[in-house]
Amino acid sequence: MRILGRSPFAQFTRVGAHAPALLTLFGCTLSLLNANAWASTREASSNNVGTISEIASFNQRPSSPLTSLPAGSGSFTKGASASPDAQEPMLLAAQRRWRWRSTSQYSAVQVQTTSLPSGTVGKAYSAAISATGGSAPYTCTLATGSLNPGLSLSGCSVAGTPTSAVTSSFTLTVRDSRGTSAQSGALAVSVAAAQPANLSISAPSSATAGKAYTGVIGVSGGKAPYTCSITSGSLPAGLTLNNCTISGTPAKAGSSSVIVKASDSNSPAATSSATIPVVVNAAPVTNLTITSPVAATAGSNYTGTIGVSGGTAPYSCSLASGSLPAGLTLNGCNVTGTPTTAGTSKPSIKASDSRANSTTSAINVTVNQAPSTGSTVYPHINYTDLNVGSGSGGDNGNGVYVRIFGSHFGASKGNSTVALGGLLVTNCSLCSWSDTQIVAQLGGSATTGQIVVTANGLASNGVPFTVTPTTILFVSPNGSDSNSGTFASPFKTWRAAFNSVTSNDSKSPSQNTVIYLEPGTNVSADDGRGYRASISTDIGGSSPTNQLSIVGYPGGTVNVGSTSVDNGVKGWGKYITIANLSIQGRNSAIDAEAGNVRIINNSLSCPAPPSGLGGTACVLGETTNPAETWVFHGNNVHDTGGNVDKTYHAVYFSSNVNHADIGWNNVGQNFKGYCRGIMFHATVGANQYDLHIHDNVITNSYCDGIGLASVDPSKGTVEVYNNVVAHAALASNPYGVANEAGIAINSDPAGSTSGTVQVYNNTVVDAGAYKIGNQNGCFGVVFAGAGMQLTNNICSQPSTAQPYIESGSQNVSGSNNLWYGAGPAPAFDRAPVNSDPKFISSTNFALQPQSPAKSSGSTTKASPIDIIGVPRSETPTMGAYQ
Known part of the structure; x- marks a missing residue:
């Protein structure tokens, strides 16, 4: 056999009757047998491939090992070049049977996958194409046919979400990293139609009569969003259905059963029907509280309001038993008319709120004697700083202080008294008495009812006050925030007192609470809670008898806020009283976004x-x-x-x-x-x-x-x-x-x-x-x-x-x-006076005795007393002053 070496590749051809096929090599080292070596190898075994001794050598690239070739095969190709001196003819002794073998194995690419799993419309699908042989990794391409709608070929995986119930047929070409390829047999993916989902329907939460309600019919399974409709029955009065949401304000308690049809958003949609209850619970019973109206004056036009609290306004009132004083009638919750005789009646009043809660209680309707023609007038209470508190505890065991504001109490106490059931304490070290203000303590004999001042034997109108257990705390400039908050062991800051009863502003106090700020307490700086205020609250009391009151202690001034903070007091919550303080702010002295609030007797700037x-x-x-x-x-x-x-x-x-x-x-x-x-x-x-x-x-x-x-x-x-x-x-x-x-x-x-x-x-x-x-x-x-x-x-x-x-x-x-001053009186006034009113002065708008406004008014609408507490005469005077 003659061997010819050529660059850039070597081609070897065996000469003779038993010549093998052409062998072409690239980048390898080839060694050939000499005759003797081959003979000895052949004699050993007719099927043996002998060791080839080196008689010719070619350059080989280390990164490209010789690919395997089955014994006796005809040819293969590998990148290489012959050595430059391999030009001489070389003779290889002809043998009848000889074989060659490369030192590394190589096999052809073969596609192993012969079938693919089926899919379902709307459900994710993935199936891999398996191949062997060749050199990984493999890539796959569509040779014939097409994939189902929604599926695609990604690498050698068929994946996606099929959208149609069809069967697709196709073949794939699989190619290895060397470019060698093979084609699959016929493949098919069969996609079945999706089965309708099973929907479950559940009832909404219960509603409460008279209360705004939103409830959702529960639907699960299938594909959201869902729609709902009522196919049989009806909802309770006041409720309507919008998609799967029931809303409105049910009028009364009860239960209705309705058949609801629900559908999902699949195509085609899954549907289901079920009977569900819609329950309306009765509104919880609310306790209403009734308080007496202010006192009337015999012979004077009167309007007094019966106080109703609790429940939900508006309220209505009716006479359950007894009678009103002569000349007075009940109109809603207002007592109106002109009483003829002094005295007190105790009728029973039934009060109802807008949710049908009701209560019946006796009230006092008091008619005071008309003042004499002289200078004597009845004392009159306008308001008090607190309207709820206890008669025990505090600084000396007599409970809370009550400041009573009004008129005609007398310049000094003398034999005058203040009563709330029993007499209040008026001889304490901080108690005081003037014609317009009384400071007293409740004391142990006080009971819930009306505070009444008796001066010179004349009794005032009554104002309501509730006696209830009360936590009384003290804040003093000499205190410490590690103290207990009693009078003997006061806190130093109002925030420490407040936090001690509200769990750091997270819940209402457990009972009625009064926080006294003693004179000199420093409440001027921003309290650091983010509200830019010296006093800020997120919580208050919880009921009319469980209030939270922040009050200046008698005997001096307590300054809150300054022009360096936006707000002196900024508060949220309910049932809060702010009283007897001097409050200043840059934007607002008080910014109260709250309800059931009492702001009493403060200096505000x-x-x-x-x-x-x-x-x-x-x-x-x-x-x-x-x-x-x-x-x-x-x-x-x-x-x-x-x-x-x-x-x-x-x-x-x-x-x-x-x-x-x-x-x-x-x-x-x-x-x-x-x-x-x-x-x-x-x-x-x-x-x-x-x-x-x-x-x-x-x-x-x-x-x-x-x-x-x-x-x-x-x-x-x-x-x-x-x-x-x-x-x-x-x-x-x-x-x-x-x-x-x-x-x-x-x-x-x-x-x-x-x-x-x-x-x-x-x-x-x-x-x-x-x-x-x-x-x-x-x-x-x-x-x-x-x-x-x-x-x-x-x-x-x-x-x-x-x-x-x-x-x-x-x-x-x-x-x-x-x-x-501006010409004739307006034409609409049916009985005008067109004259100088004759004020006392340009800054005092009380009237001189000869004023034409005196006793020229109408009794159809007149206040029972004037701005300073003087009762109106039988024919009232025009203006704010009697």
């Missing part, structure tokens, strides 16, 4: 709000529950304002503040600039109602003295009486102007208001010095809606430039008002 500040007030009140109450009594709002926006006010009651009593406050001393003195404006929610704004002195404002921007008296009484409003609407607000009147209804944001605001026995002086459009005057109704009934008021203007009624006012009516 905001002397340096940021320029242009708006949307707030020195006192801002709002709540999320329109059934909750607000009491704002006896506060002095002074030194307030600056270059603020037209939406910054002195006192501002915003969203959902209904059932509010705003009385005996002084607003506007040392005026620095704000829009309205007292403002009601619900920025969200419904218009406001059950509002009583009375016995306030409001001096100086850029805009309205009293602004009612969102009231609806058709829902509940809205009345403004016994107020003095002087120098309202002084000038243009630097950051915008608003309505310019003494007392005004000036917007209707919630719409659809009706009814009439009762405005009576007010004295309005110098209102509307600044005019915007037609908006200036003593009184005005700018928008259609609620009207204004004017009775027994005085409007005194300096000139005709400041009219009595805002031009364009709608739905204003009334009679028996005094009009002075």
Whole structure:
């Protein structure tokens, strides 16, 4: 055999009758047998492949080992080149039987997969193609046919989510890393249609009668989202179905069974029907509390409200047994009329709330003797700082202190008394007595009922007070926050006292709690809780008899806040009382987003709000529950304002503040600039109602003295009486102007208001010095809606430039008002007085004896006493003063 070496590859051909096929090598070392070596090998075994001794050598690349070749095969190729000197012919002795073998094995690519699993529409599918031989890794490509919709070839796997119930047939080409390939046999994937899902339906949670409800019909299985419909039966009255959600306010307790059909979002959709119950539980029984109205005066027109608390407003009252004093009748929960004889009746009253809860209790309806023609008048209680507390514990074992505010108590105690069941303690070291204020302690003989002051043998009206166990804590500048909080071991900071009963502001106290801040206690800095306030609360009390009260201790002044903090007090929660403190803030002295709040006898100021500040007030009140109450009594709002926006006010009651009593406050001393003195404006929610704004002195404002921007008296009484409003609407607000009147209804944001605001026995002086459009005057109704009934008021203007009624006012009516300074009386007044009212002075708006307003009023709507507690005469006087 002749061997020829050529570069870049070597080709070897055996010559002879038994020549093998062509062998072509690349990059390898080839050794050939000499004749003798081959002969000896062959003789050993006819099937043996002998060891080839080296007679010729070629270069080999180490990274490409010689691929295996079966013995006796004809040829294979491998990259290489012969050595340069391998040009001479070489002779290999011919043998009949000889074989060659490479030193590494190689086999052809083969496809092992002959069938594939079936799939289901909508379910994930994956199947691998298996191959052997060749050199991994393998790649697969579609040779013929096509895959099912939704499936694709990824590497050597068929994967995806089939979308149609079909069978596909195809073949694949499998290729190894050297490019060698093989083709599969015919393959097929059969996809079956999806079976409908089984849906399960479950009943929604139970509802409660009279309470807003949202419940979801449970559906599981299949594919969300689901839809639901009622195929048989009906839901309880007041409830409706929207998809799978039941909502509304069920009218009464009971249970309904309905058949509900549910469908999922598969295509085609799975459906199922089931009978489910919809249960409405009875509303829990709520205990209502009834309190007596204020005392009437014989011979004087009277309106007194029977107090109802607990449950859900509005309330209704009816006479269960007994009778009212002669001349008085029951109208809803109001006792009205003109009593003829002094004395006390004890009728039983049944009170009901809007959810059919009811209770019956005896009340006292007291009629005081009319004052004599001399100077003697009955004492009158306006309000107290606390209305709940205990007669034990505290600093000396006599319980809480009660400050009683009113008139005609006498300059000194003498033989006068204060009683609450038994007599209160009035001889303690901090007890005091003056004509307008009494400081007493409850003591052990006090029982729940009415506090009554008896002075010079004359008994006052009664105000309700509840005696209940009370935690009494003390905070002193000499205390320590590691102390127990008793009078002998006081806390140093109010926060330590507060945290001790609220578990660090996380829950209401376990019982009624009073925290006394002793004079000198430092409450001026930001308390560090993120509210930018010196006192901030997230929690309060839990009921009318479990309140949380933060109160100045008698005997000195406690300062809270400063112009360095945004808010003196910022509070959330319910049943909170803030009383007898001097509070200051940069933006607000008090910002209370709370309900059932009592703000009593505080000094409140905001002397340096940021320029242009708006949307707030020195006192801002709002709540999320329109059934909750607000009491704002006896506060002095002074030194307030600056270059603020037209939406910054002195006192501002915003969203959902209904059932509010705003009385005996002084607003506007040392005026620095704000829009309205007292403002009601619900920025969200419904218009406001059950509002009583009375016995306030409001001096100086850029805009309205009293602004009612969102009231609806058709829902509940809205009345403004016994107020003095002087120098309202002084000038243009630097950051915008608003309505310019003494007392005004000036917007209707919630719409659809009706009814009439009762405005009576007010004295309005110098209102509307600044005019915007037609908006200036003593009184005005700018928008259609609620009207204004004017009775027994005085409007005194300096000139005709400041009219009595805002031009364009709608739905204003009334009679028996005094009009002075701006021309003839308005035409609507059926019995006007058009004359100088003859005030005591330009700053004292009480009346001289010869005033034409004296005994010129109407008895159809008059306050029983005047702004300083003097009873009205049988024919009442116009204005705030009798």
